[in-house]
Amino acid sequence: MADGCGPVAARARAVPPFLVMEVLERAQALERAGRSIIHLEVGEPDFETPACIREAGERAIREGKTRYTHSLGLLELREAICADYRREYGVEVTPERIVVTSGTSPAMLLLFGALLDPGDQIVMADPHYACHPSFVDFLGGTSVTVPVSAADGFQLHAEAIRGRLTPRTKGILINSPANPTGNLLSAGNMAAIAELGPCVISDEIYHGLVYEGRARSILEYTDNAFVLNGFSKKYAMTGWRLGYAIAPPRFVRPMQKLQQNFMISAGSIPQYAALAALRDAGPDVARMVGLYDERRRFMVRRLRELGLGITVEPTGAFYVLANARHVDEDSHRLAFDILEKAGVAVTPGIDFGPNAEGYLRFSYANSMEKIAVAMDRLEGYLRAL
Numbered sequence: 001m002a003d004g005c006g007p008v009a010a011r012a013r014a015v016p017p018f019l020v021m022e023v024l025e026r027a028q029a030l031e032r033a034g035r036s037i038i039h040l041e042v043g044e045p046d047f048e049t050p051a052c053i054r055e056a057g058e059r060a061i062r063e064g065k066t067r068y069t070h071s072l073g074l075l076e077l078r079e080a081i082c083a084d085y086r087r088e089y090g091v092e093v094t095p096e097r098i099v100v101t102s103g104t105s106p107a108m109l110l111l112f113g114a115l116l117d118p119g120d121q122i123v124m125a126d127p128h129y130a131c132h133p134s135f136v137d138f139l140g141g142t143s144v145t146v147p148v149s150a151a152d153g154f155q156l157h158a159e160a161i162r163g164r165l166t167p168r169t170k171g172i173l174i175n176s177p178a179n180p181t182g183n184l185l186s187a188g189n190m191a192a193i194a195e196l197g198p199c200v201i202s203d204e205i206y207h208g209l210v211y212e213g214r215a216r217s218i219l220e221y222t223d224n225a226f227v228l229n230g231f232s233k234k235y236a237m238t239g240w241r242l243g244y245a246i247a248p249p250r251f252v253r254p255m256q257k258l259q260q261n262f263m264i265s266a267g268s269i270p271q272y273a274a275l276a277a278l279r280d281a282g283p284d285v286a287r288m289v290g291l292y293d294e295r296r297r298f299m300v301r302r303l304r305e306l307g308l309g310i311t312v313e314p315t316g317a318f319y320v321l322a323n324a325r326h327v328d329e330d331s332h333r334l335a336f337d338i339l340e341k342a343g344v345a346v347t348p349g350i351d352f353g354p355n356a357e358g359y360l361r362f363s364y365a366n367s368m369e370k371i372a373v374a375m376d377r378l379e380g381y382l383r384a385l
């Protein structure tokens, strides 16, 4: 059949697959064939969204709050986000600086869409969240990576960034607590990065999931910054799709225009639910954080017993990035082999940048019972090698 559409656009061809989804899809195929698989690959809370949030969503439906909202998001929600940043970090943000979006991911599209001209550079750590460079590159920018090392807890140092700055550097992207390492950026490093000059884009989606120390917002150090945040992780709301950006004032209008054209507004029901999350879900979050922390300690101990390399203990998010190079240097091959032979789904480090090759990422957003069985299966797999 003649194909009048011609080739797929180069910019779409250039986007790499998100490997974790490919592991998940293979795992699901094995499950359909009757295999028992334990999922430690996806970065998704295993908890139900807290009841107070679900009820607020149901109430919004019953009350017919089913229309487009303001393109920046419900004013009440933006005010609640400001109150949250004031309470948590002592910083003053006004609702006019907030753009509410259908997840943190669309906030990145608006942000980089408003920030980048072709060839502009964004500096980020390697390893990094798999999709960060995809957003930058898709929108015409260039991702510039700075290798960070396990030996000092994957810290991104201002000095290392300085060597990568060019006249085309538009921003520095940080993510603390980080995916995939689970580490927090030290206050000193954050302050030094804020002083480098280019604006800082701070992905704060794992804030609230911290087990030692405290996460700091980039706004504690500079206003020359964008914040990315969302409700997926802290409030176990991945499927609701709600996030936001806090932008410097002159970028809000451009981001708003992108939202009006391409998304119109975030969903109304998730916005009402998110309002309840900020107001009422504190005790639920505290309960989930307590459970994540128990799992974190257990998983770190077991992975170390199995000989996997964890130099500095992760203290945030719900990930452990463990060195498995001595088992196989090819993390893609190793992850799929563990999946097939041991029935444990894990994410290959290469998903997060070349510097994470040889590593595997384990998510502890799963029950203690399942994590314990997964560690036993992994032990059996390694023994049989």
Ligand SMILES: Cc1ncc(COP(=O)(O)O)c(C=O)c1O
Residues within 6 Å of the ligand: 043, 102, 103, 104, 105, 106, 129, 175, 179, 203, 205, 229, 230, 231, 232, 238, 242, 243
């Ligand atoms: C660092 C980071 N940023 C953003 C996202 C996307 O989150 P959302 O569900 O809000 O689009 C993720 C999801 O895994 C993430 O790990």
